[in-house]
Amino acid sequence: MAEKVTIATVARHARVSRQTVSNVLNTPQIVREETRQRVQEAIVALGYRVSQAARQMRTGRSRLIAMRIEPTRDGINGSVLDRFLHGLTESAEVAGYRVMLYTAGDTEREITAYDDLLSAYDLDGFVLTGTDHGDPRTAWLAEREVAFVAFGRPWDDLTAHPWVDVDGAAGTARATRHLLERGHRRIGFLGWPAPSGVGDDRRAGWRAALHAAGIDPAGLERAVEDGIAEGEWSMRDLLNADEPPTAVVCASDSLALGALQAVRASDPAVAVVGFDDTPVAAATGLTSVSQPLGEAAARCVDLLTAVLDGDQQSPEPVLLQPSLVLRHTA
Amino acid sequence: MAEKVTIATVARHARVSRQTVSNVLNTPQIVREETRQRVQEAIVALGYRVSQAARQMRTGRSRLIAMRIEPTRDGINGSVLDRFLHGLTESAEVAGYRVMLYTAGDTEREITAYDDLLSAYDLDGFVLTGTDHGDPRTAWLAEREVAFVAFGRPWDDLTAHPWVDVDGAAGTARATRHLLERGHRRIGFLGWPAPSGVGDDRRAGWRAALHAAGIDPAGLERAVEDGIAEGEWSMRDLLNADEPPTAVVCASDSLALGALQAVRASDPAVAVVGFDDTPVAAATGLTSVSQPLGEAAARCVDLLTAVLDGDQQSPEPVLLQPSLVLRHTA
DNA sequence: TCCAGAAACTTGAACGATCCAATCCTGCCT
DNA sequence: AGGCAGGATTGGATCGTTCAAGTTTCTGGA
Numbered sequence: 269m270a271e272k273v274t275i276a277t278v279a280r281h282a283r284v285s286r287q288t289v290s291n292v293l294n295t296p297q298i299v300r301e302e303t304r305q306r307v308q309e310a311i312v313a314l315g316y317r318v319s320q321a322a323r324q325m326r327t328g329r330s331r332l333i334a335m336r337i338e339p340t341r342d343g344i345n346g347s348v349l350d351r352f353l354h355g356l357t358e359s360a361e362v363a364g365y366r367v368m369l370y371t372a373g374d375t376e377r378e379i380t381a382y383d384d385l386l387s388a389y390d391l392d393g394f395v396l397t398g399t400d401h402g403d404p405r406t407a408w409l410a411e412r413e414v415a416f417v418a419f420g421r422p423w424d425d426l427t428a429h430p431w432v433d434v435d436g437a438a439g440t441a442r443a444t445r446h447l448l449e450r451g452h453r454r455i456g457f458l459g460w461p462a463p464s465g466v467g468d469d470r471r472a473g474w475r476a477a478l479h480a481a482g483i484d485p486a487g488l489e490r491a492v493e494d495g496i497a498e499g500e501w502s503m504r505d506l507l508n509a510d511e512p513p514t515a516v517v518c519a520s521d522s523l524a525l526g527a528l529q530a531v532r533a534s535d536p537a538v539a540v541v542g543f544d545d546t547p548v549a550a551a552t553g554l555t556s557v558s559q560p561l562g563e564a565a566a567r568c569v570d571l572l573t574a575v576l577d578g579d580q581q582s583p584e585p586v587l588l589q590p591s592l593v594l595r596h597t598a
Numbered sequence: 599m600a601e602k603v604t605i606a607t608v609a610r611h612a613r614v615s616r617q618t619v620s621n622v623l624n625t626p627q628i629v630r631e632e633t634r635q636r637v638q639e640a641i642v643a644l645g646y647r648v649s650q651a652a653r654q655m656r657t658g659r660s661r662l663i664a665m666r667i668e669p670t671r672d673g674i675n676g677s678v679l680d681r682f683l684h685g686l687t688e689s690a691e692v693a694g695y696r697v698m699l700y701t702a703g704d705t706e707r708e709i710t711a712y713d714d715l716l717s718a719y720d721l722d723g724f725v726l727t728g729t730d731h732g733d734p735r736t737a738w739l740a741e742r743e744v745a746f747v748a749f750g751r752p753w754d755d756l757t758a759h760p761w762v763d764v765d766g767a768a769g770t771a772r773a774t775r776h777l778l779e780r781g782h783r784r785i786g787f788l789g790w791p792a793p794s795g796v797g798d799d800r801r802a803g804w805r806a807a808l809h810a811a812g813i814d815p816a817g818l819e820r821a822v823e824d825g826i827a828e829g830e831w832s833m834r835d836l837l838n839a840d841e842p843p844t845a846v847v848c849a850s851d852s853l854a855l856g857a858l859q860a861v862r863a864s865d866p867a868v869a870v871v872g873f874d875d876t877p878v879a880a881a882t883g884l885t886s887v888s889q890p891l892g893e894a895a896a897r898c899v900d901l902l903t904a905v906l907d908g909d910q911q912s913p914e915p916v917l918l919q920p921s922l923v924l925r926h927t928a
Numbered sequence: 929t930c931c932a933g934a935a936a937c938t939t940g941a942a943c944g945a946t947c948c949a950a951t952c953c954t955g956c957c958t
Numbered sequence: 959a960g961g962c963a964g965g966a967t968t969g970g971a972t973c974g975t976t977c978a979a980g981t982t983t984c985t986g987g988a
Contacts, residue, residue: 320720321974347677658973
């Protein structure tokens with residue numbers, strides 16, 4: 269039975285002290301090159317690996333970051349978080365961190381979960397998603413000086429905490445301009461009721477693009493909760509107007525899918541663009557605005573490690589540009 | 599600043615020794631009831647939480663289980679793992695475990711990942727998904743006596759290791775019987791090329807149901823790789839046969855979605871049933887066979903904890919029954 | 929050659945829990 | 959009253975690492 273390889277085993281093998289091995293691992297610059305190499309060879313030869321538990325006990329840091337996994341409500345938009353999570357795990361591994369999952373029924377229980385994760389597992393940081401106006405979670409974490417990054421802007425105060433987000437307005441603007449170039453003039457918008465950080469942002473992009481083209485958006489928009497059925501009937505409503513749109517930009521693929529069903533029967537083909545580029549969009553040939561989720565996840569890890577390494581308290585937020593994936597519907 | 603609460607703090611507060619507090623936590627039955635209560639009160643009063651790091655260092659166990667998160671290839675079927683993962687996290691929390699994620703490009707690197715996770719983080723166990731014929735991962739883990747459960751049967755030898763699975767054959771059989779009850783006689787099947795554990799199983803259910811009804815399945819099936827396009831053209835192929843089917847059961851929602859597109863133009867409506875009940879199925883009104891993923895995840899945790907608690911080396915495998923979710927297409 | 933000062937390396941202690949072996953009760957039997 | 963079994967409780971050692979402080983080695987200038 270192979271004996272456990274500890275830092276002491278390596279030290280003996282390389283004929284140095286424990287501390288020198290530790291220095292090779294943590295502060296290699298203070299170790300003489302020759303010694304460093306000797307220790308490195310011993311590490312490889314013995315297959316040594318640092319015990320995170322022991323390190324954690326001494327330093328109080330676990331090299332673990334946590335993210336909440338939500339029950340896939342909609343299922344359609346759920347895949348966005350799924351892809352983000354994969355990117356996060358991958359980027360975290362490169363930076364020497366691991367991702368731990370947790371669930372929480374509501375915000376209150378989420379805060380209880382923080383408390384538990386922090387005291388029992390010495391978690392290093394959190395990645396939050398779907399932060400909203402005056403989120404109690406960010407306040408709780410900030411108060412206790414826990415490192416965290418949000419995927420999604422703090423809409424009240426953009427300097428409240430580090431964040432990474434995708435420029436939704438730029439995405440809808442791009443979609444709208446694409447439709448304008450295709451000759452559409454009456455371009456509708458299906459979005460969510462205000463106030464909604466994400467929703468208002470996406471609406472603003474559409475509106476700005478129309479304004480820039482000298483078109484009045486009045487009467488061309490509808491605001492409903494997210495969902496396929498909601499998308500379908502609000503699109504029908506839009507089509508029944510005096511001057512119905514010939515194209516529509518939607519705040520989500522769910523709405524777009526509903527719109528598509530409403531439009532199917534209509535005579536002159538009405539163009540539809542969705543948002544998020546979910547698998548459903550790919551499956552049904554829906555043109556959609558795509559978020560660079562892998563990139564977003566990588567930036568989250570960057571910001572989080574910057575805070576954890578103490579480089580800076582609040583690193584510059586990151587705003588990424590989405591792209592338009594053209595398919596059959598527009 | 600609140601001082602850190604350790605087992606010693608609790609001991610002092612409850613006027614007992616450290617060991618007694620430890621006993622209250624780990625083997626409460628050997629502590630006198632009165633003492634136990636006094637210690638419990640102190641724990642609550644001080645907000646004490648056991649330091650996993652310290653416990654882990656002494657015991658070598660981390661109360662952490664790991665699961666691989668794969669890049670959502672298809673996106674459609676990816677959501678299955680996503681839902682499973684949520685269930686797993688939830689059930690693990692109840693059992694006092696946490697879920698850690700890892701990625702791995704290929705099988706070889708996955709084994710390297712095991713090594714790393716085990717030696718650095720003292721991982722307690724793994725949940726594997728998509729195990730296949732003669733999987734090297736299970737062999738590696740078994741050899742080192744690492745606890746693991748597979749979500750998916752070991753198709754060669756059903757007693758090779760603990761597993762949880764969903765009875766795919768029962769699902770396709772149920773779907774087929776449903777179509778028979780609706781009066782269909784010529785019921786086709788779109789599946790994957792053999793050998794494929796999951797695929798062959800699902801095909802077998804369809805075939806058995808037809809046999810039971812005295813129908814010859816010859817010429818009614820097609821085998822292709824998974825995908826929407828593949829589903830579409832193989833369904834067209836099936837429709838061009840001498841006696842085309844009036845209904846089709848598919849091995850996945852991707853294939854079913856393709857089949858649906860091929861069928862859309864056909865005059866007498868051809869019924870389509872998918873498999874996995876993905877969000878895409880829900881969105882497009884596709885009737886599909888649904889796997890009880892939350893239940894499966896919970897059983898995985900049950901088996902894994904049984905192994906970890908040393909109750910039994912190889913607990914009974916679990917085979918769950920899927921259900922048929924009826925929508926517009928069948 | 930000698931010495932100051934920096935660089936490189938070593939030693940002892942500590943993190944917070946559990947394991948082990950030893951001690952203290954308590955009630956019961958003689 | 960004394961002895962004893964057995965459960966309840968205690969103190970010391972330990973896991974593998976890093977921190978703090980100490981010791982040795984090296985470098986270069988007088």
